[in-house]
Amino acid sequence: MSGNIDETSARIDRRRMLQGMAVAGAATVAGCLGGDDDGDDTDDPADDEDVADIEDALERNEVDFDEIVEGGRLEFAIPRDDISDYDAAQSTAAEDTTVLATVYDGLITQNTEGEVELWMAEEYEVDASNDVGPEDYEPYMEEYEVVEVDGGFPAYDLGEDNLALIVHPEDLADVQEGDMVRMITREEAGDAVEGGVFGTRVEGRLREGIMFHNGTELTAGDLVGSYDRFVGSDNQGQVFDSFLHATAPDGDDGYTFELYSQEADAQAFLQLPPIEIFPEEHHDVPAGELDPRDDEDMIPIGTGPYQIEEVEEADTLLLTKFDDYWVEEHGVDSLEWFDGPESYPDGPVIDEINIRFVPESAQRAAALEDGDIDIAYELQSDARNSFYDSDDFVVSGTPGTGFKFIQFPMMDTEEGGAFAEQEIRQAVSALVPRQTMVDIVEQGWGDPARVPFPLPAADLATTGEYEDLFDEDWAYPAEPDYELAEELIEESSLEAPIDVIIQTNADDEERADKMALLVDELNASGLFEAELETPAALGDWTSGELYTDEGAQNSSERNATATIGLASGFDPHGYAEAIHDPDNYNGCCNFFFPEGTFDDEFVDLLRSCRFGEDVSADEDLRRERYDELWPAITELGANTIVDYSLTTIAGNNEVNGLNAHPATQSLLSYALYAPIDEQIIYLDRDE
Numbered sequence: 001m002s003g004n005i006d007e008t009s010a011r012i013d014r015r016r017m018l019q020g021m022a023v024a025g026a027a028t029v030a031g032c033l034g035g036d037d038d039g040d041d042t043d044d045p046a047d048d049e050d051v052a053d054i055e056d057a058l059e060r061n062e063v064d065f066d067e068i069v070e071g072g073r074l075e076f077a078i079p080r081d082d083i084s085d086y087d088a089a090q091s092t093a094a095e096d097t098t099v100l101a102t103v104y105d106g107l108i109t110q111n112t113e114g115e116v117e118l119w120m121a122e123e124y125e126v127d128a129s130n131d132v133g134p135e136d137y138e139p140y141m142e143e144y145e146v147v148e149v150d151g152g153f154p155a156y157d158l159g160e161d162n163l164a165l166i167v168h169p170e171d172l173a174d175v176q177e178g179d180m181v182r183m184i185t186r187e188e189a190g191d192a193v194e195g196g197v198f199g200t201r202v203e204g205r206l207r208e209g210i211m212f213h214n215g216t217e218l219t220a221g222d223l224v225g226s227y228d229r230f231v232g233s234d235n236q237g238q239v240f241d242s243f244l245h246a247t248a249p250d251g252d253d254g255y256t257f258e259l260y261s262q263e264a265d266a267q268a269f270l271q272l273p274p275i276e277i278f279p280e281e282h283h284d285v286p287a288g289e290l291d292p293r294d295d296e297d298m299i300p301i302g303t304g305p306y307q308i309e310e311v312e313e314a315d316t317l318l319l320t321k322f323d324d325y326w327v328e329e330h331g332v333d334s335l336e337w338f339d340g341p342e343s344y345p346d347g348p349v350i351d352e353i354n355i356r357f358v359p360e361s362a363q364r365a366a367a368l369e370d371g372d373i374d375i376a377y378e379l380q381s382d383a384r385n386s387f388y389d390s391d392d393f394v395v396s397g398t399p400g401t402g403f404k405f406i407q408f409p410m411m412d413t414e415e416g417g418a419f420a421e422q423e424i425r426q427a428v429s430a431l432v433p434r435q436t437m438v439d440i441v442e443q444g445w446g447d448p449a450r451v452p453f454p455l456p457a458a459d460l461a462t463t464g465e466y467e468d469l470f471d472e473d474w475a476y477p478a479e480p481d482y483e484l485a486e487e488l489i490e491e492s493s494l495e496a497p498i499d500v501i502i503q504t505n506a507d508d509e510e511r512a513d514k515m516a517l518l519v520d521e522l523n524a525s526g527l528f529e530a531e532l533e534t535p536a537a538l539g540d541w542t543s544g545e546l547y548t549d550e551g552a553q554n555s556s557e558r559n560a561t562a563t564i565g566l567a568s569g570f571d572p573h574g575y576a577e578a579i580h581d582p583d584n585y586n587g588c589c590n591f592f593f594p595e596g597t598f599d600d601e602f603v604d605l606l607r608s609c610r611f612g613e614d615v616s617a618d619e620d621l622r623r624e625r626y627d628e629l630w631p632a633i634t635e636l637g638a639n640t641i642v643d644y645s646l647t648t649i650a651g652n653n654e655v656n657g658l659n660a661h662p663a664t665q666s667l668l669s670y671a672l673y674a675p676i677d678e679q680i681i682y683l684d685r686d687e
Contacts, residue, residue, distance in 0.1 A: 054444060057388060057397040057648065063657035063680060065343035072683035073352040074655070075373040076668060080507065081359040082314040084539035086300055087290035088276040089229040092588040093539060094402070094567055097665035099355055102319060102672065103213075104276040104302035105326075107204065108269075111676040112398055112661055114456060114570030116270075117337045120218065120277075120303065120326070122255075124204035129264045131613035132199055134166050140192040141168060141182040149177050150549070153594060161228045162186050163240060166262055186231075189245040189260075198244055199263040200616060202272055206255040207334075210326040212279045213307040221252025225283040226274040233287030234547065235275060237587035238578070242611070243272055264613040266622055267571055276302065305348050305673060317355035321348065332675050340678045348673035349682050359507055368393070368650060374683070375651040375658065377667055380510065381443035387650045396660040397445065399455045400647030402567040404511060405579060405639045406432070406502075409592040411556035418500065418559045423492035425637035427485040428500070428528070428561075431521045435478040437514040438643055445648060448478045449641035452633045453575045453626075456662050461572035462630075463623045474631035476641065480521050489527050497529040501560040505541050506534035508565070514642060515563055538564065546591040555592060562591050563642070567664050572626055573610045579639045580606060593638060602636060605629055657681045 078095045085091035088100050107121040118124055144164075148155040154175045156164060168182040175181065184192060192198065210218040224246045230239040244260045259272040279301050282290060292299045292311040299308050303326060306319040328347035332338055356373050358364045364376040365383035379387070387393040406428070412420040419425050434448035447454070450470040458466040469475060477484070489496050502519050504511045515532055522530035535541050545551055546562055555562065566589050568574030577584070582597065584590040609615065609625040633639070649667050651658045658681055661670035671681050 054388070054397060054646070057395050060659055061394060061396060061657055063682070065341060065345070065680075068345065068349055068656075068680070068682045069684045070349040070682070071351050072685065073354055074350050074375065074681075074683060075354050075356055077356040077358040077364045077367060077373045077376040079359060079361065079364065079378040081357050081537070083317065085288065086292060086298075086311075087233075087285075087288050088300065089233045089235060089278075089290070090288040092234050092542070094565070094664045098668050099317065099319075100276070100300065100302075101304070101665055101669035102306040102353065103300055103304045103308060105210075105304045106277075107206075107273050109674070109676050110570065111674070112659075112670075114459070115676070117335070117676050119335075120207055120210055121204045122207045124269075125202065126200060126269055127203040127258075128201045129268075129613050129616050130197075130199060131264060132197055133263070134169055136197050137166050137184045137192055138168060138182065140188050140195060140197065141166075141184055142188055143180040143182055144185070146175055146177055146179045146181055149175060154179075154181065156181070156183075158185055161231050163231050163236070165189060165240060165244060184244075186245075190247070193245045193247070193260050199242075199261040199611070200265045200268040200272075201261075202259045202268050204257050204259075206257070207326065207330070208255055209329060210303050211324045211329075212303055213301045213322055214279055214281065215324075216279055216281075218277065218279075218303055219252060220248035220250065220254050220257040222279055222283075223257050223274065223277050224248050224252070225280060226276065226278045228283050229278055229285065229287055229290075230274065231287070234587050237581075237584040237590075239274065241577070241581065241583045242268070263611040264616040266610050266612075266616045266619075267573060268616070270569070270571060278302075304669075306353060309352075314357060317357075319353040319355065321351050327673075327675075335675060338675050340675065344675065344678055345673075345680060349680065350672065353668075353672075361509055368652065371652065374655050375649060375668075375671070377647075377649045377664070378510075379648070379650055381441065381445055384445060384648060384650060385443060392653055393650060394653065394655070394658055395648055395650045396658050397646050397648040398660045398662050399447070400567075400645035400664070401454060401456050401569055401662045402565055402645035402647060402664050403449065403454060403575065404514070404563060404565045404642040406642060407562045407564075407579060407589075407591055407639050408637065409552050409555035409560065409562075410597055410638060411552055411592075413553065413556045416557040416559045418494060418498050419556065419561070421492045421494065422635075422637055423488040424494065424498065425640070426635075427488040427492075428518075428522065429634075429637055429640035430477060430485040430488065431480045431482070431518070431525055431527075432476070432640060432642060433480055433517050433521050434476065434643055437517055440517070441510050441513045442643070442646075445646045447644040447646065448476075449643050450475045450478060452630050452641050453572045454644035456570055457568070457572040457575060459570075460619060460622060461626050463620070463627055469630070472631070474634045476634065480525070482525055485525060485527055496527045498527065499559055500528050500530045501533055501558055502530055502563065503533045503535060503560050504563040505536065505538040507537040511563065511565065533560070542591075547586050549586070551586075552592040552594070564589065565645075567645075569663065575641075576606055576629060576633060577610070580633070598636070598638070602632055605632060654683055654685050655681055656684055 080095045084093040109119040144156045146154040147157045166184040171181040242261045242265045244262045247258045250256045293313045305325045307322045309320040310318040332346045361380045367373045368376045388395040408419040408425045438446040453461045502515045504515045519530045519532045522528035582595040585594045615622040649660045
């Protein structure tokens with residue numbers, strides 16, 4: 001093992017790294033768009049003083065509603081070579097949701113500050129909350145036979161659309177094939193609800209006269225039946241981690257509904273509705289099969305302002321305005337909370353949206369510059385700066401809910417298995433050059449992760465001030481801490497250098513650039529011998545390798561981490577739950593941690609921040625629990641957060657009123673029409 005590390009020689013040369021990274025490819029666009037205000041285009045973008053001054057981009061772009069031009073076709077580019085999955089029940093890709101959010105509407109809507117108003121729901125509120133646990137469901141449990149045990153995890157033959165929701169804790173110890181296990185499945189859940197055993201109940205009523213694109217009216221039966229589509233899907237863990245049962249008290253043709261959680265749930269209001277509401281004709285379509293590329297009749301049908309008009313794989317996705325959109329039919333003034341001007345439109349004003357598949361960021365920048373597309377996002381930093389400095393384009397940004405994280409496989413295997421040791425995981429985390437990644441790759445358009453949640457979630461995430469947490473001993477270092485990393489390796493059972501593989505998806509240049517910086521830091525430290533792998537595009541990599549029974553084992557044997565991006569929301573729980581909770585194993589986005597990976601104390605603390613009558617009723621108590629959770633997460637080191645996004649979107653000057661939303665998934669739908677912020681865009685072509 002090496003002795004003291006020379007931090008000067010180990011630190012990465014920023015100029016050298018910039019020359020070899022993909023951001024250099026974007027420089028072919030830079031300079032064609034106006035350059036710096038002072039006309040000096042000779043500065044090196046790697047210099048600290050050249051990190052973008054983005055204050056103007058954070059200001060809202062206003063619209064004079066009396067000058068709105070209706071109609072036109074918007075050319076909107078997404079950073080993928082195709083939609084990963086048209087089925088919202090199956091898709092875990094943010095870019096899919098960015099498009100599908102224009103097709104499906106939700107019960108509620110949120111503005112850029114996280115404030116909530118009712119949308120398709122005319123009434124919607126938490127009605128009751130009970131302090132219940134698994135044992136309280138025992139009178140309603142049925143026995144089911146264990147048909148297989150794989151790696152200590154039982155499987156049951158429950159039939160189509162059924163799912164184990166709550167298992168009696170006494171029946172889980174040393175379970176064997178052939179054993180009978182008491183549990184609540186979806187079939188027994190209704191009996192428990194009728195008996196008054198449930199966590200939280202949310203009652204609501206849909207607005208009448210909301211039409212699906214197929215001409216049928218949205219009713220409570222559509223909402224209740226939509227849950228069937230998530231059984232067996234990649235999103236199953238997110239939906240059924242809390243959801244217990246749904247009813248339509250006035251019948252399927254009525255408008256009232258009741259949603260129930262398994263435990264008292266502080267997020268019930270936001271999390272109990274299905275991810276999307278499907279029409280009855282799609283309720284029996286298995287997850288993953290609602291895809292027009294495989295069957296031309298399997299076109300997603302929602303209640304949103306746009307419908308899918310034309311699809312050709314990896315070539316064409318055309319959205320057209322839905323003539324019977326419910327907001328236009330009712331009028332925006334029918335929303336009881338809307339107090340905007342009379343001239344604010346009753347719906348979006350753009351007629352068509354042509355989704356353009358442009359996976360390479362340099363290609364998106366060139367297409368935007370040439371006028372082939374109107375709007376793009378996830379641009380390389382050099383191009384984004386150039387558009388920002390040009391009078392012919394607009395760049396809008398806002399602190400985002402997206403984050404990049406590194407997940408460590410923790411199995412103790414005969415080969416590899418280095419990340420089974422906590423000290424090794426912590427050492428890698430200590431060497432992540434978070435500030436450098438933001439400065440060089442993002443050129444200031446981002447935020448290095450110092451704690452495991454971003455600024456937009458801070459209100460409910462801590463009792464203190466967000467930036468004060470950066471000084472805590474458990475916070476992530478902004479720049480590599482070589483001394484700490486060396487101490488951690490010395491405390492482990494392994495000898496340096498340790499072979500590791502840093503993996504990320506092949507279809508994201510900036511993500512690969514950031515991991516290249518990490519690999520260089522690991523190697524420069526002398527503590528690791530690291531290499532970078534980009535196995536495949538995101539969807540192919542996750543479904544073909546990470547979301548498999550062998551994924552955790554194989555990655556552990558190779559000491560291969562997984563780095564991807566994810567977006568949560570304004571509630572802090574998603575930043576911990578999605579990547580840690582064993583219920584999400586082999587779903588988004590827990591690749592490596594089945595039940596039993598973490599001790600019960602950690603899992604109980606994680607869940608106690610959201611579940612329980614006490615935190616459901618007391619937001620301050622919830623904040624106190626999170627103050628306990630964040631240090632536990634950084635100490636555990638199963639995941640380490642790299643950075644948080646500044647969500648940005650760029651457009652040409654023919655697009656008026658463009659503003660970004662913190663969540664990438666909402667970038668398009670929010671820009672098009674969001675009465676909660678009086679947001680709208682329109683096209684003004686000089687033709």
